[in-house]
Amino acid sequence: MRLLIVTVALTAFFQALAGEPFVTVKNGRFMLGQQTYRYIGVNYWYGGLEARSTKGKQRIKEEVAFLAARGVRNVRVLAGAEGAGPINGVPRVEPALQTAPGVFNVQLLEGLDFLLAELAKKKMKAIIYFSNNWEWSGGFLQYLNWNGKIADSVLKRKLSWDEMRDLASGFYNCEECISQYNTQLKLIVERTNSFTRKKYRDDPAIMAWEIANEPRPMRPVAIEAYKKFIHETAELIRSLDPNHLVTTGAEGDIGTESMDVFRSTHEDKNIDYLTIHIWPKNWGWFSDTAIGRSFDQVLEKTGAYIKRHTEVAVALKKPLVIEEFGLPRDQHSFQLQSSTIYRDRYYAFVFDYLLKPEKNAGIISGANFWAFAGKGRPSHRQLLWVKGEDVLGDPPVEEQGLNSVFDADKSTWNVITSCIKQLNRLK
Secondary structure, eight states: OHHHHHHHHHHHHHHHHHOSOOEEEETTEEEETTEEOOEEEEEOTTHHHHTTSHHHHHHHHHHHHHHHHTTOOEEEEEOOOBOOSOBTTBOOOSSOSEEETTEEOGGGHHHHHHHHHHHHHTTOEEEEEOOBSSGGGOHHHHHHHHTTSSOHHHHHSOOOHHHHHHHHGGGGGOHHHHHHHHHHHHHHHTOBOTTTOOBGGGOTTEEEEESOBSOOOOSGGGHHHHHHHHHHHHHHHHHHOSSSEEEOOOOOTTTSSSHHHHHHHHSSTTOOOEEEEEOTTTTTSSOTTOTTTTHHHHHHHHHHHHHHHHHHHHHHTOOEEEEEEOOOOGGGOOOTTSOOHHHHHHHHHHHHHHHOGGGTTTOEEEEEESOEEETOOOOOSSSSOOTTSOOOSSOTTSOTTSSOEETTOHHHHHHHHHHHHHHHHHO
8 A cells, every 4th residue: 555655646746747748649539648638628719819918818817717617628729810901891800910921920929828828827728720711810811812812802802602612722722822821830830938938849738739720622623632731731730849739620521522531631640630510500400590499400410410420530540529519599699698598408419429438439539619708798789890899709700799608608607517527527
């Protein structure tokens, strides 16, 4: 018994000396040191952006403390936006990290530094994505505009879905675009935190690097170029940083044209785990305000979507993270006073895949709901975000309050914290 006590004490001592470990993958599971790492987390895209001001830093400190107090240990954040001004007919995230090709407002990254420092204090982890398939942070459309593939007048006006697909698919064959994307990627990965003095590559507060938010081929003709981009970018990240995990940020087969494409991009040796996103509203699983009327169908389709991607993850022997999923408030209301009965039930349904690992061979390892809005509040003066208003979990292109979970959403937090407690007991 005495030998056992001494051994445990020495193990704890050396772990303390070594500091917080990195998240790794072993036998299809996330590992944190010698323990399996499975989590319920949040999408917190604005975390690094908001922390650029004194007021913003205070908000981030309070929101990180709020999450930690409820057992949340994982957040997914945007590294930085590209470009400025209207895009696709709406405002975009601002200010930009890359203001022009190869021109960076490096001071903005102090916000990301601050967020990572706060997360480290709470032993929390961040998944950081470098860019965006969608317009709300500039992303691939902005790179195409900078390189003459999209005119300024076209970039600013509202695009049809077919136009959006035609234009965005060109990113993967634009060498100059990818070069500028890589420059931003290297700037971030090779950065040293101004608060902790740790190099990002050496910081265990980062769990993973993510190639982009929802990268899609957009058109079948771009599939091979898309696959090449994913493979080469993953290889680049690994060459710069061998310590952290790498993933795609993909939605699943709905976003990659086919399951074959989804599988082939995730079987790459430099891709450590699979991601899927699930959007019942955007994918037409219910219409208008008929959440309750179509709720059984929503659950059925969600279960089927998770199942078929779980089968791929099991075959590849890599973890699967359900890293985006959301549902509007009841009756599609944007008012904080409105109920969230169906959202709460939906969250519980998704979290159940973590709580019952026998349903998926234990391969589902994380779930990040979309999206945490914390202390922010919508003005309701208009549907979309305008400069000067609180930043919420809903990007500027979406109705403010649509999918946001606020700190005041008690019933939703009861579901989240209850599931986290159950998950911790499983560990």
